[in-house]
Amino acid sequence: MGRSFDKYIYNIYIYTCKNYYFTYTYWSKYINLSPFIIYLCIKYENRRSLKKSISTSFLISFTIxxxxxxxxxxxxxxLKIFYPEDLILNILGGSIGWFAFNILYKEK
Known part of the structure; x- marks a missing residue:
């Protein structure tokens, strides 16, 4: 009884979360590396180019x-699955972080 009840509850949980999974997953990938790239741009002046920010995002995402x-x-x-689109979304997130840095900290 307990095992089938647990499976039933799990299926209800998956059904209710199915619609939110797509939106949550992709938005979380966009903002995943943004704060880290902003931090790197603030901390190290040689990391303030878009090319270096994208390469850093790629290396971090590829390692993960x-x-x-x-x-x-x-x-x-x-449970761990390699998704190539995660690489692309994390690179976009790093680019968003770089653009946010340039908007917030304009050099004078």
Whole structure:
């Protein structure tokens, strides 16, 4: 009884969250690296170019996605999945952080 009831509750939870999953996932990817890129631009003056911000976003995102792939290959966890669109969305998030930095901290 307990196992089937838990499965029933889980299915209800997935059904109610299904509509919000798409919106939450993609918006969280956009803003995921933005604060970090803003911090890097404030802290290090040599990181204030768009090219360096994009390359930093790519390297961070690629490291995260590669670690997910390695964890999945080594059968440590089957919950981690490598999504190539996460790379693109994190790079866009880093670019948004760079644009936000340029809007907030205009050099005089």
């Amino acid at each position: 996605e590669l670690s997910k792939l390695v964890i999945n290959i080594l059968y440590i966890s089957n």
